[in-house]
């Protein structure tokens with residue numbers, strides 16, 4: 001079986017797209033090896049999947065102070081050397097970087113060793129590492145059309161997502177069932193505004209993913225405010241979660257957006273305000289422009305704003321948002337990426 005290397009991680013969005021592509025490639029006779037970081041979510045998640053994987057001691061540099069940049073820079077140099085050793089041994093047919101700090105040393109080592117290589121920029125505005133790598137790799141894939149202006153010669157493919165079927169949402173046939181997700185680590189400002197929302201008289205069902213840190217605080221507040229709303233720290237089975245809700249409040253990370261599109265869910269999007277180049281806002285804007293979502297900026301977020309929007313949702317509005325979201329689902333990202341990769345000759 002031909003080895004292929006997929007790299008990405010740190011947070012869930014990069015990792016789950018890589019895992020989905022790995023699943024697709026394995027079904028087509030390749031042996032995908034995922035390379036992640038010891039410090040990322042992949043250290044916990046990859047054990048559960050039937051793929052070979054390697055974890056490097058790679059650390060993030062962006063948004064860090066001078067001392068951390070220096071220390072982490074050395075860690076990444078070490079990761080690059082380790083990665084060169086791994087790539088030499090695996091001799092992969094191709095390498096694809098899905099983003100996150102570990103992608104940089106791994107894709108660089110594939111380039112250095114002249115293996116066929118590609119990156120996927122999942123976000124509307126590319127980060128520094130992908131801007132650099134885009135000049136070195138054979139293929140540059142992007143998720144949003146908007147991104148093509150930043151990365152010359154890029155190909156729009158979408159983003160691999162594990163969500164395959166549209167949920168049969170009840171869309172207000174009874175009580176609204178609202179899902180709340182803060183991204184792979186939860187989101188404090190969303191958690192705080194949901195606590196405020198629970199003080200209102202609101203006849204809805206809620207299932208809320210808080211992240212580990214805020215779990216008890218949110219659960220206790222709901223109880224105090226007499227709400228029988230469900231609280232989880234992390235959702236393992238996202239497909240069932242999406243199927244069980246009518247509408248979602250979430251951040252606008254690239255993978256969450258691909259998933260809610262394919263699940264056909266209308267949404268209130270709250271872009272993470274400190275994301276590099278404000279990319280979450282531009283990710284969300286694509287959904288807003290297509291009338292699939294409402295955006296509330298983090299600075300305007302409160303229980304009261306959520307209450308105003310949620311109480312104004314009608315069954316018709318929900319249905320239209322759901323259909324518009326579903327139109328944005330790109331189901332063939334994996335097929336497209338593989339067909340381009342197979343065309344590149346080495």
Ligand SMILES: CC(=O)N[C@H]1[C@@H](OP(=O)(O)OP(=O)(O)OC[C@H]2O[C@@H](n3ccc(=O)[nH]c3=O)[C@H](O)[C@@H]2O)O[C@H](CO)[C@@H](O)[C@@H]1O
Nearest residue numbers: 011012013016122183184209234235238253254255256275
């Ligand atoms: C702060 C920041 O810069 N975040 C970035 C990071 O986000 P991050 O990785 O947090 O967010 P994404 O929305 O892209 O992905 C979250 C992933 O985690 C999964 N999930 C989430 C919650 C849960 O309980 N269980 C679960 O499995 C979701 O299904 C999804 O697959 O990478 C994304 C992908 O490039 C970017 O778009 C985001 O802007």
